[in-house]
Amino acid sequence: MIFRRLVLPFLAISLLSTAQGEEFTPEPGFISLFNGKDLSGWCFREKTKKDNPNPGAILAKFDGQTEAKDAGRYFAKDGILTVSFPTEMDKLTGQFYTVQEFPKNFILKMQFRASVNADSGIFIRKPQLQCRDYLVAGPDAYKTLKNYKAQDWNQIEVTVKDGVAHCTCNGEVLEAALALPATGPIGVEGDRGQMEYRHIQLKELP
Template sequence: MKKRDSLVVWMVLLMGTTLFGQESLTSGVVSSKADGWNPEPGFVSLFNGKDLSGWCFRAKTARREPKAGAVIENFEGKTASDSDGRYSVQDGILTVRFPEESDRLTGQLYTVAEFPENFVLKLEFRASVKADSGIFIRKPQLQCRDYLVAGPYNELKKYKPQDWNQIEVTVNDGVARCTCNGEVLEETLQLPETGPIGLEGDFGQMEYRHIQLKKLP
């Protein structure tokens, strides 16, 4: 190859890196767009894979203003909830880390939207060893953990330790049926009339992805 031709090729590669990012020259790097995931038909995504848009902190108690449940901090366009990255987003994954401070408010992240309708919620989670998290459905919490070690559902046959597992929650008339990889966790979890979807950090590290919801009649 002539020296001039070699220079042209190098300039093309350099432009590709500048215009399209490092992914254009690096295989194996998965971004929120490159993983190819889209919500199932009829579902809408509650997590865009890029940042915490649509998620917030809510007031914890009703002892002072604002009232309990009110949005007190909105993370629209932000990739982390605070300086220490208690909740952070990278490569299509929402990572939840254990909140060590005495005020446990930052242990709970909620959707800005609330859901009074019947719905189906699906999401995938991956737990570190002994991790303890939770999924708030309107208000009540479904334990989401490294189940076989941390319980309470430690007899699951299909749970995959330190791998991706799917939670599915079907809400009908104030009652939720909750499964993990098709195995029943809770058959009749009682719910209030409306509320947001929330995620909790309690111990260890939990990762969530592909959070989607479909409204039912």
């Protein structure tokens, strides 16, 4: 009995440590867009405006940094990219993008966990897919999702083919045909509350 009391707590601690320290391995054919350790490959970009001669231009990169220190809205730790609410008036730092752009057809997979009533988004070549605490924050069309897990990890999958994105959350359709430009980066947004993203992976298609 004494042996059991000693072993079981040790086993639980060991399993927890393994889970927290385990590195994510992309599925076959996929590349990881977030290394889980820092913000390498991610950046701030110039906002798209009618009078902007160079929309989408890279303003700042964060290779090797664990936090976007000039804003403090994005940080990497334990395999998770955490996004928090931006208070800047123009919300420039509310949008965070990959340096790489993706002109080919592709499949994007990522997991997210939303705080209560959190409001975020995923940018696909720039157009935004709403990513929120759906049952509370909506929009109304998403409040009836049956597979969404509140304050738990959920899977977003986006298939882009010929300029159109088909987007699902845990297998349920969010957007059946989201129109996209010819190329662009992948991005995430902070608008309200806290959002966590992990296992961000992409596979280019023929």
